[in-house]
Amino acid sequence: MKRVVATIAATLMLGSSACTPRPHPGVEPVAPRLVVLIIVDQMRADRLAAFADRYESGLARLRDEGTVFENAHHAHAMTWTAAGIATLTSGVHPSRSGIIGNHWWDRGQRARVDAVTDPGTRRLDRPDLPGASPSHLRVTALGDWLKRMNPSSQVWSVAIKDRAAVLAGGRHPDGAFWYDFERGRFVTSSYYMDEEPAWALAFDSARSVEAFRGGWHLLRDENGYTCSDAAAGEDEPSTFPHLFSNGDAYYREIFNSPFGDRFTFDFATALIDGQRLGTDDASDLLIVGASSGDEVGHSYGPVSREVEDYYLRLDLMLGEFFDHLDTAVGRGGWLVALSSDHGVLPLPEQTRLAGTPAERHSWGSLHDPAQSALAAALNDERVDPGLVRLAYDNGWVLDADPDVAPERLTALRSRMAASLRDDPRIEDVFTWDELVSDTPLGRPYEAEFRRSFDAERSADLMLRFREFDLAFAGASGTNHGSAYAYDTHVPMVFLGAGIPAQRIESPIRTVDLAPTLASYLGIEPPAALDGKIIRYPQPTGRSQHQSFGNQRNRTGTNPACPK
Ligand SMILES: [Zn+2]
Structure with a gap:
């Protein structure tokens, strides 16, 4: 029987407003058959607006048809991927999830411990190697709450980075897949299953990972870009085209290009089809991490032609992905949420050019x-x-x-x-x-x-x-990990049936994402989360993307590049 979820109507709906579609009176919204959480690694909130004049597909659809929260922040100080992912999916801060960073110091072992590497598990494709698991995660996550309510619901996660895939999935998903940089395939561990599914083996056999050997060239004509291709502070080589090695090093190199995420979305599409996600009345959850956005941003900074090209391509990837959801699940049957594990510091060289001290x-x-x-x-x-x-x-x-x-x-x-x-300093x-x-x-x-x-x-x-300084820096590239707005301010967008097109300026926190998605799925999140279900945000009229002036919202540099 189809579950009717009254809470959806109360969630995220504005009061009467000309630009706010409301569900027809008397029509009860139904829990989506598939919820997809897309976590774009290192996506600053200003990426939705930065290249907006050229978004025409998925990012345009999110921006124009979704509910966009313009002031979503991580509320923890150490903005690393593992911490951000666990926060988004568990609804609690790192102080409670235990995932304070990508790794930490274990005083008992007197050694560094990785957030997800688990010597008690094996890689299924390479049993000689340790696998990964959520054994360090101290809490349950959205996928666990969903499966507890309905064990026939499926929960899957995929990302290039193991920490992103593993922590997104929670404690007991059906599976989590991450990327083997040596062989160019998605892999998993004995924690999740005994054998890789047939569709995953078939996906690998097709070796679509080889499709990008021609190198990373600009998607558009040179005139289609506003960012410089050789700004001070970028990693070398800093200009297009970025060519790859001939041998196996290629599999690692595509991580530092949009193709890592292209390959991830291709795998996610195969997963949706292979597992028949969203095709019965038990709601399913898929979390897709787009990890390459982080690698490209580290190398060239957020205001670079490489990042510009990445987002123009992400726009197309997301558009194709949403089209596939329409086909596989059906229009109105799916809901997408998009956010990020953290933002990023602009290259200090560019910050100085803008007149702000940065070292x-x-x-x-x-x-x-x-x-x-x-x-x-x-x-x-x-x-x-x-x-x-x-x-x-x-x-x-x-x-x-x-x-x-x-x-x-x-x-x-x-x-x-x-x-x-x-x-x-x-x-x-x-x-x-x-x-x-x-x-x-x-x-x-x-x-x-x-x-x-x-x-x-x-x-x-x-x-x-000091704000805008880059600590433990090399001679080029940039990083994140601070408590400042350029690292904490991330997008939070909901798109799908019943979600009104609107922009909300009221501040929310990333711990609010998991309980809000739980509400969409018609499940009660655990009591005493740090986050809360986002309900009835205050209307703010016709909001535009703001240029943030106050201290809390200093994100540094022009988010787009001057024409
Ligand atoms: Zn990073």
């Missing part, structure tokens, strides 16, 4: 003073220097011999923090002791750092660098 700080320039601060603290506390080693993982880590007493570690952290706060340092205590500190970004804090996994000294 690169190398590993050595940050490590050496920290090492000196540790040496001085050890001396002052009369701790044997051989007992404490400095490491970095989401902050400075004091890798201490078990013989070092906890109160000595507290004193070392306190002394080091005082020293590091004198560095003009460092705005603030939160110590492990400050964040493990509930006592308010009354300092800027304290709440964001608390939401990224896990007592077992967090570092000893967590740093807030």
